[in-house]
Amino acid sequence: MTATPLTFHDATRAFADGADTPRAYLERCLETISLRESVVRAWVVTNEAGARKAADASTQRWRQGRPLSPIDGMPLGIKDLLETRDMPTQMGCRAYRGNFPKRDNAAVWALREAGAVVLGKTVTTELGGAHPGPTTNPFDQRRTPGGSSSGSAAAVGARMVPAALGTQVGGSVIRPASYCGNVALKPTQGGINRGERQATSMSTTGIHAGSIEDMWQVAIEIARRAGGDPGRPGLFGPPAPPAARRPAVIGVMETEGWAALDDASKAAFEQVVAQLRAAGVTVMRRADHPMLEAFETSLLGVQAMTSAITGWENHWLFRNLVAQDADAISARSRAVLAMADRMTPEDYRMRLLQREELRLRHAALAPLVDALIAPASPGPAPLWAGDVPGQPLVARPTGDAVFNTPSSGIGAPAVTIPLTTVGGMPMGIQVMAQVNMDAQATATARWMLETLPPVAA
Template sequence: MNLPVQYTPGSGLNSFADKADQFLRGEDTPSNFLHRCITSINTQEPEVKAWVTTRLDAVQAEAKTADRRYASGTPLSPVDGMPIGIKDVIQTRDMPTKFGSPIFDNNETGFDSASVDALRRAGALIVGKSVTTEFAFVKPGPTRNPFDTTKTPGGSSSGSSAAVGAGMVPAALGNQVVGSIIRPAAFCGNYAIKPTLGALHMGEGLGLSQLHLGVHAASLQDMWAVASEIAERAGGDPGFPGLYGPKTLGTKAQPKRLTFLETEGWAKCDDTTRAAFTSYLEQLRNIGVDIVTRNDSKLANDFEVKISDAVRLCREICSFELRWILRQYRETEKLSDELTIWVEMAEKLTLEDYRMALATRAHMRHALAEVAPTTDAFITLASVGPAPDIDFHADSGEAEYAFLTGDPAFNAATSALGAPAITLPKIAVNGMPLGVQVIGAPHHDWELTNLANWLDAEVASLSI
């Protein structure tokens, strides 16, 4: 494989969405589809480095069983025979779960997380474990961007985003507490959903109050099918009602009004990125969609003010909630210097600081509840620009540390809000992906996906 390659929106993806009918008609088989995926893995993995481990022999045997189900007209679900990657912070019974850390180098639990158990029962083919940053935080793993290996794939769901972007698999699981699904998906040209908080069962989880399980995918149809099958078989996180909506997408839903959110990210965009997104919004206006900004609406402006310090807020909440275990990891002397800094910052926080952070997050969520009825959805970018260089240090706004897999300025707010967010691979800037992000009201994931489907089908992609 020769990298870099010139990206055009949607290129490189390997969707499973139209395969079931072909399998049922005998025109293709899950085994043949898997073989094409394995060929892609063998070709691209030496440079992209998306995988921690794979189980290719076992998954080929499972594909033959899926072949027989389709041949008899009895597939288990829309994801029966779909090759899927699992981020390596999510337990799998037949592969180690290493969390991107030498501390867990030989960590065999022998059990599946709720999401993996659900997918296996739906007939999905679990191809392997995809690379994560250390404990899904700041220190990168070895993964490279599939369109230019001198660029970051994003993080923390680095391997999942790269594997989907490279066409190795049609879907992969990721999770997000700040920007770990939406930003890497944008960098690697994926479709992806960070659903409503608690909508998909995290299993053992990581003990974080705003941890979302989500899906990277080659199409919106693949994305929703995977999310829906997890929800049906595992439900949401304990105490949450789970993902709402039918198992298949509905009619493409044209919005009448979209509210553009600047978040913390807009001020950090370069002129080219701003021009590209401004052109995308202009296309929407020309189709008849009303684009509202903070200058047009007092409620929208108040919401922008409330979410204007979300990156720091997320750092405080997440580091406080995990400091008890990070302290113990530090004692092993195998914790990275980058994450050790987070422990030291977390140690400075008091319980009162944490309570204040939770109160601020609650005010943000209240502001969302007030403004959400005034718009069909919110629209913004998924990142402050295309993927930066692999060794780029993005300013975090705090002197102690930098972001090593890209700036989450367009992502932190939706994580704190617990609102559903979807990224679409609709823009290319200088030959690299740039995602368009839409955000909905909590528990309106299905409606948001139908709206995203309209945007994907009816609004032209841009390359500049």
């Protein structure tokens, strides 16, 4: 991995003095898309005419010294689960081909209000689930970019745009960011208004970006305009990116994925742990305190728990799609429907109780550690050549979310940073904080990214 991430926050100084313009910045993004899209395949559709018009308006505002926000003129991709008034929303699913509601998701509306340039819709896995789309990893086309925010992660990793919106229910923001070498924020549950995407209790809108600064600025500009989900206070934090802050105590979160982590990835993570200790940070592990051990114990089965909860909550949507057209969704999505069909309301209640216990165990760690760290994915992006006709479907074709489901189940903020490479491919490190402590997670992640040397294994 050698590409320098594309950033926006450091370009605005040139917008202000006239040395550069948002229109010229957009044209450079379009040139990169033209060069790389045939292989990466990150986009479903782009609106170049609309983007150029928006970039020209932004250029005028910067010229007059009146930008609407620090992200005025920033080209962005929008995951194709989120509605956009000027482009269709097809959700990677045959059942939604040609779906064009002609309205903006709350976060998309907020971005436009902040002056951002909505460039296009990025590929999602089918309905945000496990069935992959056509996108490839920007560092190795033989590998998955991750899912379900495949196109958003790949577009940022390929330097097509400085930021993009994704969504996460299990691991759909943090894992693809890890595979594509991005920073990303999966905020506190409900921290960013999901707009029409309110059907599931763990879905969260998040940000992929080439820098911590752009990541935070996009998130906070949305939250300042659209707030959080109904009944939620929305994202807390300063109007500018939080300053880097060294934590006093970091806890290691192993999860049930630790035992299966390959030796090279484990070694890379342990080098990060060693660097933290060398920088004066106290690092605690499960054997060091009974509350950490109790938390790790509560993580057993979390991946199955989150799958069951989300499967039940998506049950009627999937059932109705199949009723309309038996082939409307893939065999993978039909398997999720079959799992939900076997559940009862009592099963769902028991899963919710399991989730509540996990949340209490995590909240109890607040006096003990400033944040938790873990690999952001179980190693680098796996190879993905597609399903083989006549053989069973490949399990987890976009990678394993085992290190991501804890933050999704808890509803806690997680930030991933591209601090390690394994076999030349990116593997992120994630920082997880307490609920509503998104700024603290960001400050810790920024300090790690700015202070710790990159690790290659």
